[in-house]
Amino acid sequence: MKGALVGPEHISPxxxxxxxxxxxxxxxxxxxxxxxxVMPKAWIHGCPKDMVSSDDALQVHWYNEDFVILRQxxxxxxxxxxLYLIFGQEKAALFDTGATKxxxxxxxxxxxxxxxxxxxGARRSEVELLVTHTHxxxxxxxxxAQFAEQANTRLIGAKLDDCLPFFGFQDWPTQxxxxxxxxxxxxxxxxxxxxxxxxxxxxxxxxxxxxxxTVYPGRLYVTNWQAxxxxxxRLYDFLKDRPVRYFLGSHIEMSNQAGVDYPAGTEYQPxxxxxxxxxxxxxxxxxxxxxxxxxxxxxxHPKFIITPVRGGS
Ligand SMILES: [Zn+2]
Ligand SMILES: [Zn+2]
Numbered sequence: 424m425k426g427a428l429v430g431p432e433h434i435s436p437x438x439x440x441x442x443x444x445x446x447x448x449x450x451x452x453x454x455x456x457x458x459x460x461v462m463p464k465a466w467i468h469g470c471p472k473d474m475v476s477s478d479d480a481l482q483v484h485w486y487n488e489d490f491v492i493l494r495q496x497x498x499x500x501x502x503x504x505x506l507y508l509i510f511g512q513e514k515a516a517l518f519d520t521g522a523t524k525x526x527x528x529x530x531x532x533x534x535x536x537x538x539x540x541x542x543x544g545a546r547r548s549e550v551e552l553l554v555t556h557t558h559x560x561x562x563x564x565x566x567x568a569q570f571a572e573q574a575n576t577r578l579i580g581a582k583l584d585d586c587l588p589f590f591g592f593q594d595w596p597t598q599x600x601x602x603x604x605x606x607x608x609x610x611x612x613x614x615x616x617x618x619x620x621x622x623x624x625x626x627x628x629x630x631x632x633x634x635x636x637t638v639y640p641g642r643l644y645v646t647n648w649q650a651x652x653x654x655x656x657r658l659y660d661f662l663k664d665r666p667v668r669y670f671l672g673s674h675i676e677m678s679n680q681a682g683v684d685y686p687a688g689t690e691y692q693p694x695x696x697x698x699x700x701x702x703x704x705x706x707x708x709x710x711x712x713x714x715x716x717x718x719x720x721x722x723x724h725p726k727f728i729i730t731p732v733r734g735g736s
Contacts, residue, residue, distance in 0.1 A: 457630040457666050460486035462699055466675070469497030469691040480529050481521075483538065489607070490629055491538055492671070492698075495521045499528055501690050502562040504673045505698060507633050508535060509626060510542050511604020516553045518624060518633055519673065520570070522562035532569035548575055553604075555589075556581040557635030557673060558621040583620055596654070599661055612661050616651025617644055623658055630668035632658075638705055639672020640696045642684060642730040648719045655709045662705075669699040681725035700726065 467478040476498035484492045491508040500522035507518040523529035540547050554570045556563050559581035570578045579589050586592075590600045596613030603609070610625040617636045624633040636644065637654065645651045676684045677696045685692050704726055711722055711729055719731035 457668060458487055458489070458628050460490055460629055460631075460668075462486070462669075462697065466494045466695070466698065467496055467503075468693060468695055469501075469503070469689075471691050481531065481534050483534065486631075487629070488542070490626070490631070493531075493534070495523065495529065497690050497692065499523050500562070501688050502674060503692075504562050505671065506531075507624075507671065508538060509604065509607065509609070511607030513605030514551045514553055515539060515542070516555060516604055516609065517570075519556050519563040520554065520566035522565050524565045524568065526566075526569055529566060530569075531566045532573060536573075550575065552576045553579060555579045555586060556620075556622075557624070557633060558618045560618055560636065563635075563673065581620055586620070586622075596650070596657070610661070612658055614654035614658055616647050616649075616654045618646060621654070625662065625665070627665075630666040632662065632667060632670045634670045634672045634700075636673050638670045638700060638708060639674055639676075640698065640700060640726050641672070641674050641676025642687075642728045643708065645719065645729065645731045646733070648717075648731060652712055655712055659705075659709055662702075667702050667705075669701060670705055671699060677726060677728075682723045682728075684728055696726065 463484050467482045470476045470478070476496065478496040478498055480496050480499055482494045486492055489510040493506040493508065495503050495506070497503040502522040504519060504522055506521060509516050517535055521529060521531055526532070535552070539550070539552060543550050552575060554567065554576065564581050567578055570576050579586050583595065587595055590602055590611055592598055592600050596615050598613070600611040601608055602611060608627050610627065612623040612625065614621045614623045614637050621635055621637055623635065623637065626633070675692065675695045675698055678685060678694045679696050685695070707724060708727055711724055715722060715729065721731070722729040
């Protein structure tokens with residue numbers, strides 16, 4: 424459908440910055456060049472119960488030189504969340520601190536500091552690391568304390584009272600905030616519904632959307648149905664005229680068999696589906712939620728399972 428910006432048409436303005444100039448026949452008014460990146464063939468995914476894990480505490484994957492994805496080992500915590508580190512010219516931002524507090528088993532701060540030094544070299548001391556969150560659930564904030572009182576590091580609490588003033592939100596949840604890391608603008612879109620503090624982060628440079636526990640290949644737990652519906656619309660409205668490469672969420676719970684998930688608490692996922700979702704996947708989630716209307720119920724789809732709950736997860 425012309426102008427509806429679905430599927431490949433939506434992502435057509437993506438231009439490989441290495442490849443050069445936009446197609447002159449391109450009809451869209453604004454063509455934004457986005458930086459390409461690569462996803463790994465597989466993530467660390469735990470090991471069978473009767474074996475000793477050989478996984479590192481964290482898998483570090485350089486999507487490109489300014490965008491790092493980290494996965495916590497399933498052998499440390501079954502939630503095995505994904506964390507994201509984005510580098511700008513003046514600041515860097517870490518989104519989420521994982522599911523484990525103990526530095527002995529989960530040395531997140533040290534890992535991130537090593538990455539900062541790798542990226543910035545001697546300039547590290549001039550670059551502030553912001554530690555912030557996709558939302559306030561325990562498996563996203565557990566290692567926050569590792570970053571407290573570290574040099575050139577600012578820890579921003581996940582509660583709305585802490586993060587909204589920092590990012591300049593005045594009208595939650597209807598306002599989108601822009602935050603620049605230095606030639607690296609990020610847009611923060613409020614998307615409560617899974618929990619109360621959910622924020623999606625749109626990284627203009629890569630076209631990636633950090634989508635927390637709202638858009639990911641797994642059980643999309645919804646604690647506030649009305650808020651969740653409104654949040655998907657808000658996210659759609661914001662993204663529909665912008666290039667989107669991937670939605671990158673915080674977990675993988677689906678297997679590579681359509682509609683089949685690993686049960687909650689699973690510590691070994693040898694056949695998990697890839698992390699990344701695309702614009703069409705997002706449209707499918709939006710459509711599924713719309714179809715349920717005012718009657719939320721568990722609803723199984725090939726790549727996700729809508730899972731309304733009371734109280735949160
Ligand atoms: Zn959550
Ligand atoms: Zn989570």
